[in-house]
Ligand code: HEC
């Protein structure tokens with residue numbers, strides 16, 4: 533990840549500086565954030581292996597946060613046959629969108645513990661094509677190839693989700709609910725139906741604004757991070773203290789018991805601090821091409837959802853400054869092409885949180901692909917998938933002259 537100081541935050545560098553006693557302030561990052569980078573990079577292993585922290589599993593999908601949140605995540609590289617860790621998760625939810633599966637939990641886990649507990653199953657991506665305008669564009673559909681703990685059953689549904697670069701994502705937490713209500717009212721006058729996904733916060737049990745995840749179903753970094761520890765790595769914390777052990781309960785709960793919770797509250801807080809501190813470098817849109825790209829973006833109506841006026845205040849370094857997020861944090865019906873059949877709280881199958889375009893440049897430059905399942909290889913493909921509430925913006929884009937399309941795209945690439 534790149535900080536606003538333009539440095540790649542690289543754990544090995546930090547270790548090196550610790551070993552060589554080079555003072556850490558040269559990175560100009562707060563100490564908690566540095567601890568957060570370390571926790572974000574920590575490799576989790578099954579006890580009692582010696583090459584990482586103990587506590588992974590018994591079921592898991594990766595060994596560390598960075599496995600899925602490297603900037604260059606891309607499902608086109610997905611190859612389930614070689615057993616490599618990949619950034620694609622098969623999310624599982626019951627039909628009412630409120631909970632996971634009684635035996636498989638919130639996602640299909642591709643790793644168990646060799647010789648002791650089989651993985652939950654496996655899946656591959658089957659690529660299909662859809663014609664939009666003159667173009668054929670590809671999208672993945674999941675094919676489950678193995679299920680070790682019985683059928684999923686008819687009351688559940690699945691959805692492909694791609695882990696991705698998290699630069700600037702932490703800033704979503706500071707957006708004020710009242711600002712969102714004003715945006716909703718303004719969108720209503722334009723015939724749009726933006727909505728807040730109100731969710732029950734699993735930590736404080738209150739109803740909160742959903743902010744994180746592609747359907748905005750997690751209210752806070754604390755929740756999203758501790759849930760990721762549990763669901764992706766099988767690492768327990770004070771917030772999610774049970775391993776996802778519904779499958780083969782008796783074997784599962786006995787395994788992997790190192791006594792007590794596996795990741796500390798301090799480390800979860802430190803990761804939250806780190807995610808609040810990683811920001812996209814401010815880029816200059818003040819030159820003429822930047823201005824022109826932005827004005828085409830606005831004239832096409834992209835900013836009705838990808839707001840150029842929704843700012844977060846960043847206070848993590850010496851100076852306080854505002855950062856434009858290019859989202860409205862709201863759910864929108866994006867039409868049948870993006871319908872994944874899965875509900876999350878108030879988000880319906882065709883509803884998605886407006887993707888925050890802030891940080892997208894970093895994601896694209898390192899080879900990442902776009903949309904919730906990474907189906908779009910280019911900005912133009914991502915736009916082509918915009919239907920439902922976004923169809924008129926898409927059609928406005930399609931009517932632009934080629935050189936104006938290029939200006940709009942390069943504006944986005946610089947975010
Ligand atoms: C196996 C892959 C995988 C691993 C490992 C993983 N994540 Fe994720 N992460 C995802 C996916 C997929 C999503 C999108 C989830 C959704 O839409 O429900 C996500 C979403 C997130 C988000 C919200 C992003 C947004 O746009 O709102 C944060 C923050 C996050 N993860 C942090 C973490 C942290 C911290 C860890 C380590 C404890 C971690 N993740 C480990 C795959 C992973």
Ligand code: HEC
Pocket residue numbers: 724746829832833834835836837838864866870884885886887888889892901902903904905911914915918921922925926929944
């Ligand atoms: C009605 C609201 C709305 C409008 C208008 C809209 N978008 Fe989007 N946009 C979304 C949503 C929601 C997503 C996320 C969809 C998903 O992940 O499947 C998205 C995703 C994207 C992405 C992919 C981002 C990523 O990180 O994966 C790009 C690029 C994008 N939009 C560009 C545009 C452009 C350019 C326009 C104007 C031509 C536009 N959008 C108009 C709601 C909107």
